Amino acid sequence: MSKKVTVILKGYPRLSETFIAQELLALEKRGLKLSLISLRHPTDSSTHPIHQEIKAPVSYLPEYVYQEPSRVLKSWWKVRSLPGYKKARSIFFKDLKRDKTTNRIRRFAQACVLAAELPDEVDWLYAHFLHTPSSVTRYAAFMRNLPWCGSAHAKDIWTTPEWELREKLADIKWLATCTKVNVDYLSSLSPDNDRVDLVYHGLDFDRFDKVGNDQVLRDGTATDQPVTLISVGRAVPKKGYDDLLKALAVLPKTLNWHFVHIGGGTLSKGLKLQSESLGLTDKITWMGAQPQEIVLEQYRKADLFVLASRITEDGDRDGMPNVLMEAQSQALACLSTSISAIPELIVDGETGLLVPPQSPKELSQAIERLIIDPKLRYKLGQAGAKRVRDDFSMKRGIDQLITRFMAS
Structure with a gap:
């Protein structure tokens, strides 16, 4: 019998979370009956083609209590009679004593709506991310006496207090x-x-099939054939784009290169101003957030992928950025930093290059090395592609999830 799983997400659909869409579609194809619940409405102006393939219905919880007070009140009145409500309320008040925020109150309100509106036949609640989606899921699971499971990735782990993770x-x-x-x-x-x-996210190699890359053996000497650098990622502090701009600014003036950035993010305006102040305006194309087919097209045109990830003051950091796997799947040489799980994917000097985080000088030296040495880029790109395809296929991770969902 197929398992019925309700998936709770912070926002859906999102251009920056292709790994989630990839997983949802794969789980559907493996026979799970999914329904999707999002804490927030989408903010991106477009979606990836994969989002159109996912058949699961999507519904949205009240993003803020004041926006749908009658819905929240009606749900709270209904769930008060559930056997697990008192336990959920007790846990909530215990959490609230240590996290006295309106955000905590909002999560309990959303949990009441989730528990009130869930169909009776759900087998699992599955929260994507261990911070707010898991808080909502946990309270609702107690109310409805349902098992819950989840996934954890990066910010949701490293910016959540230990007491909350333990509980x-x-x-x-x-x-x-x-x-x-x-x-x-x-x-x-x-x-x-x-x-x-x-459970590594892995890649669906039916989507990231390897085709001929448009790159030639450019080495930065010809003005009409600049080496194309690309980075894909949100303009947020943990991605280190300010460090990358500093690194680009000190490259030798004799080198011919062009940098392409894909991604939205709160720091986009500031980064553009920084690039202007560094005299890099003519050397950078800011493409903003793009659907997956455009991203893939740009990978295939580029010579080098760069991601300057770092750990922020609040502990936020990348886990294993999917964009690195995507770039490597196209035999694109990758340069990144030695933080978190990036060394689990990139073996320094073998399948890519790694430098310390927040080190613009060392990052610049590595970029220069890869610009002037196309043979090294080719070698690293081929080795990276082989490693990704050998060890990071999506199928293995989906097998693990299916085993867990079907175990009880």
Whole structure:
């Protein structure tokens, strides 16, 4: 019998979360009957083609209580009679004492709506991300006496207090996370060793098929054949784009290169101003957020992929950025930083190059090295493509998730 799974997401659909869309479609194809619940309405102006293939119905919780007060009140009145409501309320008040924020209150209100509007035949609640989506899911799961599971990735782990992680891990049935670094940390907070699984996102190689790359052996000497650098990622602090701009600014003036950035983000305006102040305006194309087919087209035109990830003051960091796997799937040489799980994917000097985070000088030296040495770029690109295809296929991760969902 097919399992019925309600997936709780922070926002859906999102251009920056292709790994989630990829997983949802694969789970549907494997026979799970999914329904999607989002805490927020979409903000992107377009979607990826994969979003159109996902058949699961989508509904949205009240993003703020004041926007739909009657819906929240009606739901609260209904769930008050559920056997698990008192337990959920007790957990909520315990959390609220340590996190006295309107955000915490909003999550309980959303949980009341989720619990009130869920169909009776749901087998699992599945939260994508261990912060706010898991809070809503946890409260609702207690109200409805349902098992819940989840996934954890990056910011949701490293910016959530330990007390909250411990208590969620004590209640969750199982948790999938995408890096060994995450597994080690979360397992240290878990009540047992079998609760946290390493599940790499991997890639669907039917979508990221390898075709001929448009690059030639450019080396930065010809003005009419600049080396094309590309980076794909949101303009947020943990992506380190300010460090990358500083690195680009000190490249030798004799080198011919052009940088393409794809992604939205709150820092976009500031980064453009920074590029102007550094005299880089004519050397950069800011494309903004783009659907997957455009991103793939740009990978195939580029010579080098660069991502200057770093750990921010609040602990936020990348896990294993999917964009690195995507770029490597196209045999594109990759340069990144040695933080978090990036070294699980990129073996420095073998399948790409790594430099310390927040080190614009070393990043610049590595970029220069790769611009002037097309043979090294080719070697790293081919080795990276082989490693990704050998060890990071999506199918393995989906097999793991299906086993967990079908186990009970």
